[in-house]
Structure formats: C-alpha cells, structure tokens
Amino acid sequence: MNHVAERAGVSLKTVSRYVNGETNIAPELGERIAAAIAELGYRRNLAAASIRPGQASRLIGLIISDLANPYYSALAAAAEQEVMAQGYVLVVSSSTDDIARYDHLVSRLVEQRVDGLIIVPPRGGHDRIDSDSLLSPAVFLDRPPLSGGADCVLADNRGGARSAIEALLNGGLRQVAFLSDSLEVFTIRERWLGYLETMACHGVDPVSLPNWTGAHSREEAKAGAIRLLQETEVEAFFTANNRATLGALEAMQETGIQRPIIGFDDFESASLIGGGISVVRQPVEEMGRAAAQMLLAKMTRETSQQQQVVLPTELVLRGSEAR
Amino acid sequence: MNHVAERAGVSLKTVSRYVNGETNIAPELGERIAAAIAELGYRRNLAAASIRPGQASRLIGLIISDLANPYYSALAAAAEQEVMAQGYVLVVSSSTDDIARYDHLVSRLVEQRVDGLIIVPPRGGHDRIDSDSLLSPAVFLDRPPLSGGADCVLADNRGGARSAIEALLNGGLRQVAFLSDSLEVFTIRERWLGYLETMACHGVDPVSLPNWTGAHSREEAKAGAIRLLQETEVEAFFTANNRATLGALEAMQETGIQRPIIGFDDFESASLIGGGISVVRQPVEEMGRAAAQMLLAKMTRETSQQQQVVLPTELVLRGSEAR
The missing domain is CATH 3.40.50.2300 (Response regulator)
Structure with missing residues (x-):
C-alpha cells in the first residue's frame, strides 16, 4: 500500500480508505489509485485485503x-x-x-x-x-x-565448504571432485566458491579437476559419481548437498570403488553408514x-x-x- | 449449515441468508439459528463463511x-x-x-x-x-x-507386519522383539496385532517375549533396544516405524550386538546401511x-x-x- 500511495501521489490513508471501499474519495484520486494498483500488479492482493480489513489471520x-x-x-x-x-x-x-x-x-x-x-x-x-x-x-x-x-x-555455505576441503587436503588428497546440484542454486554456488578458493590456496588448479554439477536428484548424482569413479582419477568426493551425498554413496556401493567423502548437510543415518559419513552440518x-x-x-x-x-x-x- | 438448519428447524436457505447478514429474517427464526450455531460450535466457521460467501480458495x-x-x-x-x-x-x-x-x-x-x-x-x-x-x-x-x-x-499395516514376522520366523528366529512408538497410535496398534497373531499361529506365546512400546523418538527407541539387547534373549527385531528402526540400528552399533531386523517404513538410506536393511514399504x-x-x-x-x-x-x- 505504501508503494501504491507513492505511485499515485496520495497519502497512505487515502489508499487505505479506497481499498476499504469508502466512497467519499475524490474521483480523480480514486482513478490515480486504481491506475497505480494496476501498474504495480497489486490488484488481487488489495481485493483480498478489502475483504477482511484489519483482521489478522494469525x-x-x-x-x-x-x-x-x-x-x-x-x-x-x-x-x-x-x-x-x-x-x-x-x-x-x-x-x-x-x-x-x-x-x-x-x-x-x-x-x-x-x-x-x-x-x-x-x-x-x-x-x-x-x-x-x-x-x-x-x-x-x-x-x-x-x-x-x-x-x-x-x-555460512562458503566457510562450511572451506572446512570440508581443508580436511580432505590435509589428509593428502588432491583430486577432490565436486558433485552437486545446479550452480544456479545460491547455496550450491557458495559451496562451489568455497571449494574453488580452498583448492587454489593449496596450489591445486580446480579447472583440471573432475567435477559434476547439475545433479538435482539422488539418481542423477549417482550416475554422475559412477562416471567420475570409472572415468577419472578422482581421489575423494565433496558432495554439496544431502541428495548428492546419498548418490555418491550408492555409486561407491555399486561400483565397489571406495573413496573418502565429506558431504554438505547432515542426514538422519549418516552415523549408521559404513563407519560413519563425515558432513558439514548446517545449524x-x-x-x-x-x-x-x-x-x-x-x-x-x-x-x-x-x-x-x-x-x-x-x-x-x-x-x-x-x- | 445443513446441521444448523436441521437443528433450528429452518430451511438451508434461511440459514444462508442469516449467515450472509440479510436483515429481513423473522427475529424468532434468527434467534433459533443463533442458538443452533452456538450449540453446534460453528460460530467461528460461519463467521468466516459470511465474509466471503461463495468464494472458493483453491x-x-x-x-x-x-x-x-x-x-x-x-x-x-x-x-x-x-x-x-x-x-x-x-x-x-x-x-x-x-x-x-x-x-x-x-x-x-x-x-x-x-x-x-x-x-x-x-x-x-x-x-x-x-x-x-x-x-x-x-x-x-x-x-x-x-x-x-x-x-x-x-x-495394510496388519498384513505388512504379518509378512515381516513370517520372514523372521521362517529364518528360524523365535524371540522376535516388537520395538515401537505408543500403541495409542492406530498404525502401531495394527502392526502390533499383525505381530501377535503371526507369532501365535507359529506357536510362539507373544506374552513371554521381550517387547518395548512407547518409544516416540529415535533416542527413546535406541534406549529401549539397548535394554532389550543387554537384558533379554532377543533374537531379532521387528521395529514398527522408521524412528524405531534407526534407534535399534544405533543400539546395535553402540553395543556391538548384532541381531536380524526388519523395520516398518522404507527410508532414504536403508540400502546403504550394513548390507541393506529389510523393510515393509508403505505405498x-x-x-x-x-x-x-x-x-x-x-x-x-x-x-x-x-x-x-x-x-x-x-x-x-x-x-x-x-x-
């Protein structure tokens, strides 16, 4: 309603009166408010607001x-x-x-x-x-x-990714694959940045590394992990969400090729799989x-x-x- | 509104008119409708209905x-x-x-x-x-x-429980413990009945068996399973929901005492734990x-x-x- 008032050049109170169906508003003002509402696309919301003015839904x-x-x-x-x-x-x-x-x-x-x-x-x-x-x-x-x-x-997605990559690198691993959902997703992008910068700081060129992004489902993550395991020199996985982690674990189970792994997101049975799956836990x-x-x-x-x-x-x- | 009309002895249309705030209703009828609304506890709902008559929320x-x-x-x-x-x-x-x-x-x-x-x-x-x-x-x-x-x-909770108990008994196990949430829950009660009747059909007196009900959380289920493992002759677990299953698995991990298990409810990583956890899968x-x-x-x-x-x-x- 603030936006409508500003656009129409009238007071908030006038907009409120208009919306609540009061009739003693100068026609010229009413037209300006209606135009502002249409321009801002608020029609339906204000219609709803007019139905139960002042009532909170809890x-x-x-x-x-x-x-x-x-x-x-x-x-x-x-x-x-x-x-x-x-x-x-x-x-x-x-x-x-x-x-x-x-x-x-x-x-x-x-x-x-x-x-x-x-x-x-x-x-x-x-x-x-x-x-x-x-x-x-x-x-x-x-x-x-x-x-x-x-x-x-x-x-702190970026910091969380950094801590995971540090742990893998400190274990002497270099070819750490990033397996994830799409980089379009804000959280995945942040985790990707944390991965890249940590690898770079440790002198590993991330561009040369085997990676797989765009795996939205657990099944897609599994397929991606199988390709990484079979076709690249991947030494470890950093899986950027719980779906990717489960997919990578399934891929290792199916191919029989075991690799160290840290996943983003803790999950219900992480402590029950193998000897326990390491994760970055979100609060x-x-x-x-x-x-x-x-x-x-x-x-x-x-x-x-x-x-x-x-x-x-x-x-x-x-x-x-x-x- | 049908109930209100019946109780007040007026037509549905009259109730509808009353609720929609129409004033040309005989006061005596209005009072009867108001009393019926109060008796049936519909006041708030009808108040809401009167606000947006005929409008569907989708x-x-x-x-x-x-x-x-x-x-x-x-x-x-x-x-x-x-x-x-x-x-x-x-x-x-x-x-x-x-x-x-x-x-x-x-x-x-x-x-x-x-x-x-x-x-x-x-x-x-x-x-x-x-x-x-x-x-x-x-x-x-x-x-x-x-x-x-x-x-x-x-x-089919009862049938599902029956199939799990049959599988355990056919494997030669007798002391099958039932580990679950409260028997107050309909689904748990049905699974309990399926367990009891299958045990009875196979000549095992269920009353003599070690059981633990009332474990609502995974932690409570774990504590119950630890007691069963340490204090009874339990040979196998039938866990009546996913929380109980995870609790029993944790208990076995912690005590180092392994027992066969079938759980009710499939869960995300059932195939990744141990060599795979058997379950009754609900559709x-x-x-x-x-x-x-x-x-x-x-x-x-x-x-x-x-x-x-x-x-x-x-x-x-x-x-x-x-x-």
Missing part, C-alpha cells in the same frame, strides 16, 4: 523448495516450533523450485492474508522477488533473493528459529532496518574423510 | 503429525503433486500429535476457507473427529478417525495421491458415499532379516 506461510527433502522438513519443523510458541499457525507449501509456481504461491498466501512469510526463493529467482515488493512482511531463509537487500537467514534448528523470530519481530515493530544473519556450520568428522 | 489443507518425519514429508509431497495438477495449492501443517493443537488447526484452516482437508488425526484422537463434523470436505490419511465411518486411505506415493484424488472427487460431486481404501504394503528384503 497464520504464517513458509515456502520451501521441496516438501520431500528432509533438509527442508527439518527447517520447517524448527520454524514451526517458534511460530507455535507465539500463538501462530505455520502453513508450509512447496514451490518445487518453479518460478511461476512460486509466484502463484506467494500471491495465494497473501490473498489468504497470512501475517507474514518465510521464503526459500526458487533457484535462479528473479528480480521481482524481494521483501519490499510483497504485501506481507517477509524473511528469506536458506537463500537470499536475487536482488539482495532483504531480511534473511543463511548458513538447521537455529536457522528455522532465527527466521521465525526475525519475522515475528518485523511483524510487530515499526522499524524496517534490514538484517542479514549468517550462521556458522560445523564440520562433523566421522571417519569417511579418510577411508 | 486451497487444500493437509494436517500431518510431524513435519520433520520423512514418512509424512513423502506423503505430503505425493498429495501435493496430485493437488497441484488439479490447480489447487496444498498447505501443510502439523498437529505434533496434540489434540488441542489439532482442533485449533482444523478450525483455523476452515476459517481460511480451504476447499478441503486431508487429515492424519492425532494419536488417541477423540470422538468429535469425523468428516461429518467438519465444515470442509475431508479425507483421512494414514490413520482413520476414532469414530470410524469417514473417507480414508490407509496402508507412500499411492497413498498421498489416492487421498488427494478422493478429496477432489468429494469436493466436486454431490454423492456422499463413504470410501475406505486400504493399500497393500511390500516386503523389501535386503539381507538384514537374516544377518
């Missing part, structure tokens, strides 16, 4: 990229706990990393008058995604919006909780000071880094 | 018991795929198996005018839970409501999809014929049943 929406990925489920459960403690209900939806679907979800949730949104933006993203363009207070989680400049809670509970707290604070306070919180990861060595 | 709510449990995440992802394909948005919330919270969630989602609900009722449950008492069409998933008589999609995708399809059909059709679908499980033997 509902918070969380948009993740995949309901079935345990990493996001754990984030959701952590956010839920915080939100519940404050008397709100959390509803979770998935964008399946599809931009059109993401847009649809955001507008549907805003129409439902959620009091706030916690958002994992879809891979690639687009410029329109930032919390100022949303009609609900929003906090970004796991990945920032492309355009930057929004409240967000992230893990999942803290991340979910911090995002919820940041959003709740934003919903109740007048200030709009932006915050970017980056939480440290932890290297959990269980033996697979040297086996 | 939103479907899914209530599960735990966002962080991968079994429910997989069910949610399967339901979402079907719901999305029909142009609806799925929002997922968790009751954390708490009845008060479950009640709150149902009423909040109905107030938000979801077009339908897919419900995993909380453990224990209560009589008020059945789809007739809800103002939205509802289908139950994984667990039926206590009162029965509602549309639901279940797995998770089919269950999520079937519940969504049943609900969508119910939302669009006039008939109210109740359906109970029980889908078969699959015994996946990976070697742990005999190791």
